[in-house]
Amino acid sequence: MVVLELSEQDVNRLFRALADATRRDIVRRTLVTDISVSQLADSYEMSFAAVQKHIAVLEEAHLVTKAARGRERMVRGNLVRIHQAQRLLDHFEELWRSRIERLDSLLAEDAPAPPDT
Amino acid sequence: MVVLELSEQDVNRLFRALADATRRDIVRRTLVTDISVSQLADSYEMSFAAVQKHIAVLEEAHLVTKAARGRERMVRGNLVRIHQAQRLLDHFEELWRSRIERLDSLLAEDAPAPPDT
DNA sequence: GTAACATACAATCAAATGGTTGTATTAGAG
DNA sequence: CTCTAATACAACCATTTGATTGTATGTTAC
DSSP states (O other): OOOOOOOHHHHHHHHHHHSSHHHHHHHHHHHHSOEEHHHHHHTSSSOHHHHHHHHHHHHHTTSEEEEEETTEEEEEEOHHHHHHHHHHHHHHHHHHHHHHHHHHHHHOTTSSSOSOO | OOOOOOOHHHHHHHHHHHSSHHHHHHHHHHHHSOEEHHHHHHTSSSOHHHHHHHHHHHHHTTSEEEEEETTEEEEEEOHHHHHHHHHHHHHHHHHHHHHHHHHHHHHOTTSSSOSOO
């Protein structure tokens, strides 16, 4: 099992990048098919430069990559990063389980000695 | 299967709340066991009020809840919201699958008519 | 080669964020 | 009842964010 090699900064950037509706939409669309920067820019009610900046945020979070194709830059969603985010959330669930386990052992008061101290 | 009833604003708040190391730590710890605001504040290198604000952000994102116990407010992590975040990410994965499916059907050039147009 | 297109990037600005200190309120301890 | 601990909240400030416009650069089409 590979440990997530993401720094706290990386995780910050990852979740922060996902905390914007336009950016989430860009990720969704570019996961389905590659789309150029200007094609993306056309679909939102904001300036070209604004969309460019959103894409830059996604790039820094490694949620998308850009590849030159002629004079265009094709944007492609990166599912790997989504998976990493999922695994981060999985970890929260595991912590919660530990609460349940401790509650269980409390309820089993009459039990012999606990597994280890 | 229940549809996620989260507005874009809700999703923004959810991911944004997760985009801070201190806040993630608070969620982790309060998933394991309830902790008072002042207990939490003691463990970080920032003012009491700063920690209070982080908790407020987590509350607005419904990642934690607060319950009065005497003069203390006990903070408790809310796993449900983590699960909702996970499901949001699951959706991204599904989109990506559609890319693969379309690629597959492209490769099957000699196939009869496509399923539907 | 020149015009038009696609992108990059700097400068600027308002609003939001993350932190501070200070003051007020509430509940428990003695 | 009074002191103190725990919290809430307002005011303030620096930095970051999200957007703008303007300018520069590279690429394709004609």
